[in-house]
Amino acid sequence: MRIAQVAPLYESVPPLLYGGTERVVSYLTEELVSLGHEVTLFASGDSHTRAKLVPACPEALWRDPKCHETLPQHVRLMQLVFDDVSRFDVIHFHCDYLQFPMLRLCPCRSITTIHGRLYTPDLKGLFEEYSEVPLVSISDSQREPMPNANWQGTVYHGLPRSLHTFRNGEGGYLAFLGRISPEKRLDRAIEIARRSRWKLKVAAKIYPEDRTYFTEVIQPLMQEAESFVEFIGEVGGREKDEFLGNASALLFPIDWPEPFGLVMIEALACGTPVIAWRCGSVPEVISDGVTGFIVDDVEQAVHAVSRIGSLRREACRSAFEARFDAARMAHDYVEIYRRLQYNGPESASIHVVQRQAPTIGIGFARPKLRRSRAALLGDVPGIA
Amino acid sequence: MRIAQVAPLYESVPPLLYGGTERVVSYLTEELVSLGHEVTLFASGDSHTRAKLVPACPEALWRDPKCHETLPQHVRLMQLVFDDVSRFDVIHFHCDYLQFPMLRLCPCRSITTIHGRLYTPDLKGLFEEYSEVPLVSISDSQREPMPNANWQGTVYHGLPRSLHTFRNGEGGYLAFLGRISPEKRLDRAIEIARRSRWKLKVAAKIYPEDRTYFTEVIQPLMQEAESFVEFIGEVGGREKDEFLGNASALLFPIDWPEPFGLVMIEALACGTPVIAWRCGSVPEVISDGVTGFIVDDVEQAVHAVSRIGSLRREACRSAFEARFDAARMAHDYVEIYRRLQYNGPESASIHVVQRQAPTIGIGFARPKLRRSRAALLGDVPGIA
Numbered sequence: 133m134r135i136a137q138v139a140p141l142y143e144s145v146p147p148l149l150y151g152g153t154e155r156v157v158s159y160l161t162e163e164l165v166s167l168g169h170e171v172t173l174f175a176s177g178d179s180h181t182r183a184k185l186v187p188a189c190p191e192a193l194w195r196d197p198k199c200h201e202t203l204p205q206h207v208r209l210m211q212l213v214f215d216d217v218s219r220f221d222v223i224h225f226h227c228d229y230l231q232f233p234m235l236r237l238c239p240c241r242s243i244t245t246i247h248g249r250l251y252t253p254d255l256k257g258l259f260e261e262y263s264e265v266p267l268v269s270i271s272d273s274q275r276e277p278m279p280n281a282n283w284q285g286t287v288y289h290g291l292p293r294s295l296h297t298f299r300n301g302e303g304g305y306l307a308f309l310g311r312i313s314p315e316k317r318l319d320r321a322i323e324i325a326r327r328s329r330w331k332l333k334v335a336a337k338i339y340p341e342d343r344t345y346f347t348e349v350i351q352p353l354m355q356e357a358e359s360f361v362e363f364i365g366e367v368g369g370r371e372k373d374e375f376l377g378n379a380s381a382l383l384f385p386i387d388w389p390e391p392f393g394l395v396m397i398e399a400l401a402c403g404t405p406v407i408a409w410r411c412g413s414v415p416e417v418i419s420d421g422v423t424g425f426i427v428d429d430v431e432q433a434v435h436a437v438s439r440i441g442s443l444r445r446e447a448c449r450s451a452f453e454a455r456f457d458a459a460r461m462a463h464d465y466v467e468i469y470r471r472l473q474y475n476g477p478e479s480a481s482i483h484v485v486q487r488q489a490p491t492i493g494i495g496f497a498r499p500k501l502r503r504s505r506a507a508l509l510g511d512v513p514g515i516a
Numbered sequence: 517m518r519i520a521q522v523a524p525l526y527e528s529v530p531p532l533l534y535g536g537t538e539r540v541v542s543y544l545t546e547e548l549v550s551l552g553h554e555v556t557l558f559a560s561g562d563s564h565t566r567a568k569l570v571p572a573c574p575e576a577l578w579r580d581p582k583c584h585e586t587l588p589q590h591v592r593l594m595q596l597v598f599d600d601v602s603r604f605d606v607i608h609f610h611c612d613y614l615q616f617p618m619l620r621l622c623p624c625r626s627i628t629t630i631h632g633r634l635y636t637p638d639l640k641g642l643f644e645e646y647s648e649v650p651l652v653s654i655s656d657s658q659r660e661p662m663p664n665a666n667w668q669g670t671v672y673h674g675l676p677r678s679l680h681t682f683r684n685g686e687g688g689y690l691a692f693l694g695r696i697s698p699e700k701r702l703d704r705a706i707e708i709a710r711r712s713r714w715k716l717k718v719a720a721k722i723y724p725e726d727r728t729y730f731t732e733v734i735q736p737l738m739q740e741a742e743s744f745v746e747f748i749g750e751v752g753g754r755e756k757d758e759f760l761g762n763a764s765a766l767l768f769p770i771d772w773p774e775p776f777g778l779v780m781i782e783a784l785a786c787g788t789p790v791i792a793w794r795c796g797s798v799p800e801v802i803s804d805g806v807t808g809f810i811v812d813d814v815e816q817a818v819h820a821v822s823r824i825g826s827l828r829r830e831a832c833r834s835a836f837e838a839r840f841d842a843a844r845m846a847h848d849y850v851e852i853y854r855r856l857q858y859n860g861p862e863s864a865s866i867h868v869v870q871r872q873a874p875t876i877g878i879g880f881a882r883p884k885l886r887r888s889r890a891a892l893l894g895d896v897p898g899i900a
Contacts, residue, residue: 189641198637203587204613208642211617229588233595237621253582257573258592 133469136220137161137183138174138213140227141205144192145179149368150311150337151194152394153247156289156461157226163292163462172220174213188212206230214238222469229255232262241472243268243284243465249391250277268468271413274391284468288417289392290461291452296401298449299377305331306437307379307404309367309395313342315388317409318350322357323430324383324407328437330360332383335375337366377402381424381440384408385433393417396424400452403445407436423451517853520604521545521567522558522597524611525589528576529563533752534695534721535578536778537631540673540845541610547676547846556604558597572596590614598622606853613639616646625856627652627668627849633775634661652852655797658775668852672801673776674845675836680757680785682833687762689715690821691788693751693779697726699772701793702734706741707814708767708791712821714744716767719759721750761786765808765824768792769817777801780808784836787829791820807835 137160143151146158157173158181164171165182173179177187178195188209193199210230213223217240225231225244235242245268250259259281269275269286306328308321318334325332334354338346354361367375376382382399390412397417399406406424408414420426424443425436521544527535530542541557542565548555549566557563561571562579572593577583594614597607601624609615609628619626629652634643643665653659653670690712692705702718709716718738722730738745751759760766766783774796781801783790790808792798804810808827809820 196637200635201638204638204642207613207617208645211620211645214617214621229591233591233598234617234621236595237598237618251584253580254585254588258588261592261595 133466134170134172134219134221135164135469136172136174136213136223137164138209138223138225138227138231139176139179141176141189141209142192142194142202143176144195145173145175145181147192148195149366152392153226155394156247159290159292159458160462160465163458164466167462167466169466174209186212210234222472224465224469229258229262232258232265235265236262241469242266243468243472245270245287246274247391249389250274252277266472268465270392271416273389273413273416276389284471285464287461287464287468288456289394289397290456290458291394291397291401292458293401293453296373296398297377298401298403298445299374301378301380301402301404301445303333303378303380305333305362305379307333307335307376307382307399309335309372309376309382309398311342312336312338312346312350314345314349315386317385317387319353320385320387320409320430320433321383322353322361324385324433324437325360326357327430327434330380330437332357332361333375333379334361334363335365335367335372336363372398373402376404379404381437382406383433384414386411386414388412390414397452397456400448400456403449405440405443405445405448407433407440417456419451423448517850518554518556518603518605519548519853520556520558520597520607521548522593522607522609522611522615523560523563525560525573525593526576526578526586527560528579529557529559529565531576532579533750536776537610539778540631543674543676543842544846544849547842548850551846551850553850558593570596594618606856608849608853613642613646616642616649619649620646625853626650627852627856629654629671630658631775633773634658636661650856652849654776655800657773657797657800660773668855669848671845671848671852672840673778673781674840674842675781675785676842677785677837680782681761682785682787682829683758683761685762685764685786685788685829687717687764689717689746689763691717691719691760691763691766691783693719693756693760693766693782695726696720696722696730696734698729698733699770701769701771703737704769704771704793704814704817705767706737706745708769708817708821709744710741711814711818714764714821716741716745717759717763718745718747719749719751719756720747756782757786760788763788765821766790767817768798770795770798772796774798781836781840784832784840787833789824789827789829789832791817791824793817801840803835807832 137157139145139154139157143154145154147154161171161173161181161183171183172186173181173183174186174188176192177190178192179185189205193202193205214234217238223240223242243266259278263282266282266284268284270289272286275283306325308318310316312318321332354363376399382404384396384406386409392413396406400423406418408418408426410426410428414426418424418426427433427436521541523529523538523541527538529538531538545555545557545565545567555567556570557565557567558570558572560576561574562576563569573589577586577589598618601622607624607626627650643662647666650666650668652668654673656670659667690709692702694700696702705716738747760783766788768780768790770793776797780790784807790802792802792808792810794810794812798810802808802810811817811820
């Protein structure tokens, strides 16, 4: 199949360190190449891939000190894709919604994976306008704000099997990995470590917008807790592998509806169980009592830490291999691509919604033709 | 003529207080209605106009506390416009560049006024890609980073004649009006006031991103200078009119290539001369020694303050009426619309650039058909 993967341009594919979406796009792209597909990757020019790379900008935008505004490059990215859609059997977008108006004007077989949270005050109007655009969710929980959007399936993220090393977690510490922002609740992780008398190692990137939160809230907590909390900054590659694999457990005390939570499956790949808040995708990713514990408060988290030895690290690795490896992710997506592709010769027309000429002045009231793929194809359950 | 005006959605049209672009769109729209055109205004739903309003969102996005991301609403705005371009003889965009890819797919007569600074590291690639899109600059200076773009003319901003009141400037103070950000150089204004022993009144909005600069740099300066500097916050309407009209001079000590500088013509409309740095549009807007003084350093600015009584306030108002009233702006734009419109029956095709099917993998090198309107129409000088 001739497949285009369209990545965001913030980080390279794969990214140097953090950059969840770009990382997933990289794993998917390489797996699709391995499966024999003809894959074209639209990404920043410093990306590395076995697919054909179409560089949409010379350098990842967040790594380019001259870049102040990222939108122009993404608009240009769209042009590179839509210049000739006949090159591809399917175009897979990973960069939000800029393609929606283009898809209506330029019919093609497409699928868009939503990687972020669906914050309805900002997004509802847009997604209702483009209700014909086929979407994939990265957890069932992610769909909740817009359950009736044109979902084609849920595809959980996956990692290459060889990426992480199974380890015995004998470092004797709890791990926290993620950006330092209020919804990630590093403060809870520190409190859990304090009350369970464990060492906590924190690997985290501080984004400019979180700098104030870090200096005003987190830094004082860390200073107070310096006897048992160690801050090691941003980690990647082998360092990250060791950081996760040597931990007794990963703490994931989130306070927001995390759409997926890549770090949970990275920990599982190392054999490291996860103590996570019942929030967002967590109940879909973690099997309570098998690959970790799902908790509702700090009390329960402290109790979970005390029982962490009762979990088998092999079970974590097995769950990772069965449910969260990149090959499974690629197969799931190919299944969705095929459903898009083998929908008969008239299938292209499903993207061309006939619209009534709208009456000026009633922008909110004009009639909308809502025609979901589910209605055309029969019900399409989540396939993961 | 059936004219669409497409405003940004950050503030209403007109805005409650600040919001330069939305204000200019409002003045232009109302003037075009007065001239008898059939005008449709795409703007936030809380806008007020005698044109037909197409509300693209219920409320101005910067006034909506639930709005975290402004892009989705602007993408949807584009859809509202491009749903049926045959409704309009010309579509006039004021919201950057989101329409560029749509214009290529959906030919129509359009003009885009660039309201901001052309920061080439971000914008050059995009503007080169869409070299067929007709543009208007708001000063000749604004074009400098991209002199070869498809400029159709420079149209200076204009204000309704009745908006401001001619006053005698007997308040006995210097005025500073604008956002408090490093490039506006309020620090210079304070220094000028100190050295010339004048009172300085500061009317300014502090945007969240400038908060640190305000507290760390400006606030200490203001405290030190509290005997001669008065901070009065954000002003609008009659308060602003009095603030500008009662001032002996407006200080405009900018340190960046300001594309236009609306506050300069607001001051002139009140009869208030402007002491401005030789930067950006300043030499195009201010006549040195007639409507103000153009200076290169604080020394010269202090000297200019001492000579401010030598300028006739009537000359400032006359210059405003001759060069910067809204009727002149509307006529300039109509002239440009007509040139677009009366370009013969084949004119629509100038927006449809035949493109070679690009070769995958050479995103930066693929041949580009650069066909400027200037080449088709003969040279089009700036008309203002």
